[in-house]
Amino acid sequence: MCLAIPGKILYKEGDTGKVELGGVTREVGLQLVPESKAGDWVLLHAGFAIQVVDEEEAQATLDLLEEFFKAETEDG
Amino acid sequence: MGERFKPGDLSGFKDSARVRMLSERIYSFYPGGEHKIMEVCGTHTMAIARYGLRGLLPKGLVLLSGPGCPVCVTPASIIDAAIGLAGTKTVSVLTFGDMLSVPGSKSSLEVMRSKGADVRVLYSAYDMLRMADEERNRQFVFISVGFETTTPGTALAVMEVKKRGLENVSFLVANRLVIPAMDALMRLGEVGIEGFLCPGHVSVIIGSDAYRAVSSTHGVPCTVAGFEPVDILLAISDLTEQIKSGRHEVSNCYPRAVRPEGNEAARRTADTVFEECDAEWRGIGTIPLSGLVLRPEYREYDALTRFGIRLLQVEEPPGCRCGDVLKGLILPPECGLFGNRCTPDRPVGPCMVSSEGSCSAYFKYKGI
Ligand code: SF4
Numbered sequence: 323m324c325l326a327i328p329g330k331i332l333y334k335e336g337d338t339g340k341v342e343l344g345g346v347t348r349e350v351g352l353q354l355v356p357e358s359k360a361g362d363w364v365l366l367h368a369g370f371a372i373q374v375v376d377e378e379e380a381q382a383t384l385d386l387l388e389e390f391f392k393a394e395t396e397d398g
Numbered sequence: 399m400g401e402r403f404k405p406g407d408l409s410g411f412k413d414s415a416r417v418r419m420l421s422e423r424i425y426s427f428y429p430g431g432e433h434k435i436m437e438v439c440g441t442h443t444m445a446i447a448r449y450g451l452r453g454l455l456p457k458g459l460v461l462l463s464g465p466g467c468p469v470c471v472t473p474a475s476i477i478d479a480a481i482g483l484a485g486t487k488t489v490s491v492l493t494f495g496d497m498l499s500v501p502g503s504k505s506s507l508e509v510m511r512s513k514g515a516d517v518r519v520l521y522s523a524y525d526m527l528r529m530a531d532e533e534r535n536r537q538f539v540f541i542s543v544g545f546e547t548t549t550p551g552t553a554l555a556v557m558e559v560k561k562r563g564l565e566n567v568s569f570l571v572a573n574r575l576v577i578p579a580m581d582a583l584m585r586l587g588e589v590g591i592e593g594f595l596c597p598g599h600v601s602v603i604i605g606s607d608a609y610r611a612v613s614s615t616h617g618v619p620c621t622v623a624g625f626e627p628v629d630i631l632l633a634i635s636d637l638t639e640q641i642k643s644g645r646h647e648v649s650n651c652y653p654r655a656v657r658p659e660g661n662e663a664a665r666r667t668a669d670t671v672f673e674e675c676d677a678e679w680r681g682i683g684t685i686p687l688s689g690l691v692l693r694p695e696y697r698e699y700d701a702l703t704r705f706g707i708r709l710l711q712v713e714e715p716p717g718c719r720c721g722d723v724l725k726g727l728i729l730p731p732e733c734g735l736f737g738n739r740c741t742p743d744r745p746v747g748p749c750m751v752s753s754e755g756s757c758s759a760y761f762k763y764k765g766i
Contacts, residue, residue, distance in 0.1 A: 379654045
C-alpha cells in the first residue's frame with residue numbers, strides 16, 4: 323500500500339493544490355512538499371504529495387543506462 | 399535511446415530493451431551459487447510478480463518477500479478490535495480499502511459490512527474530516543495502518559481533527575516502521591539475507607541515508623529501488639555487483655524520488671503526532687521500537703482508550719505460515735494451504751488478502 327504515482331501540480335491554493343494525474347484532476351494536500359510549485363511533478367500517496375520528482379536525476383538514470391548499453395556493445 | 403525524460407511518461411523505465419540488457423548484465427556479474435536478496439516492500443513483490451522479473455534472473459538468485467505489507471503485518475487483535483467497533487450502532491469504522499477483507503480471528507470488516515455495519519473506505523485520511531463534521535452524532539474510528547510513506551498524511555489528519563475540535567473522531571493506531579523490522583530479520587539470522595532491495599516510497603520519507611546503520615551493523619548491502627521493471631532490475635544489478643565484490647554499501651537507484659536525507663517536512667509532521675513504541679507484527683512477533691503510538695498531546699484521540707478496548711492475543715489459523723513467509727524463511731508455495739485451502743477468494747492468512755501480500759502475488763501470477 324506504499325505506492326505513489328506521479329501527477330502534475332496545476333495550481334496551488336494554500337496547503338492544497340489541484341493535480342493532474344492520468345487525465346483526471348484531483349485536490350491533494352501539499353503540506354508535506356512546502357517547496358513545490360505549479361508545474362512541478364509530485365509523487366502522490368493517499369491524497370498527499372510526498373515528494374517533488376527530480377527530473378534531472380531521472381535523466382541521469384536514463385543516461386547511466388545508455389552508458390551500460392554502450393559498454394555492452396563494446397564488450398560484445 | 400537518448401531521449402529526454404518527461405515526468406508523466408515512465409516508458410523509459412519500462413523499456414524492454416533495457417530490461418533485457420539489465421538482465422544480461424546481472425548474469426554477467428553473477429558469482430554463481432545461491433544468493434538471497436529480500437525485497438522489503440509489498441509493492442515490489444507485486445511488481446516483480448507482475449512483470450515476471452524472476453524469470454530474468456540467474457537461477458541461484460532468490461528474491462524473498464519481506465515483511466513490507468502493512469496490511470499483512472497488522473495484528474489480528476487490531477482487526478478484531480475494529481470488528482468489535484463496527485458492531486456498535488453509533489460507530490463508523492473508516493479504513494483504507496486494503497484492510498477490508500483481512501481476516502481477524504473470526505470475521506473481517508467486509509463480512510461486518512455485508513451484515514449492515516457502517517464500514518467506510520477512505521482514499522485519504524483527510525476524507526474523515528468532512529464526514530465527522532457533517533455527522534456529529536456518530537463516532538468515527540480510523541484504522542491507522544501504514545509505513546513511513548503513509549504516516550505523515552495520517553498525522554496531518556490527526557492534527558486537523560484537534561484543530562477543528564472534532565470530538566467524534568479517534569484512531570486505532572497500528573503504524574509500523576520498516577528499519578527496525580529489517581534489523582530484527584538480520585538479527586534472527588535464520589534467513590541468510592545478503593542484500594536488501596529497499597522500499598522506494600518509504601525511502602522518499604526516511605531517505606537513503608537511513609539504511610546506513612543496518613547496512614554497516616550487519617554488513618549487508620542496501621539498495622533503494624523504484625517500481626518500474628527497469629528500476630527494480632537496476633537495483634538488483636547493483637546488489638549483485640556488491641555481493642560479488644563483497645561490498646556492503648547503501649545505494650540509491652531511485653534518485654528521481656529519493657534524496658539521501660528524505661523528506662524532512664514529512665518526518666517532522668509524523669514526529670509531531672506520533673512516538674515510537676515496541677510493536678507486534680503479525681506472524682513475526684514483537685519488534686522493539688518498530689511501531690507508533692499517539693504522543694500524550696494527542697492521546698485523547700486514541701480509540702483503544704476512548705472505547706476502553708483491551709487487545710486480545712489471537713492464535714493464527716492452523717497451518718497458515720504467513721509468519722515464515724514474512725520472515726523470508728519460505729516462499730508461499732511451500733505453505734501446505736497455498737492454492738488449495740487458501741486462495742485470494744477464500745484467504746486463510748493475511749498474506750493472501752492484500753494484493754501486495756506475497757501469497758496473493760504468487761498465486762495471481764503463478765506460472766509466469
Ligand atoms: S498461503 Fe495462505 S495459509 Fe499459507 S502462508 Fe500464505 S496466507 Fe497463510
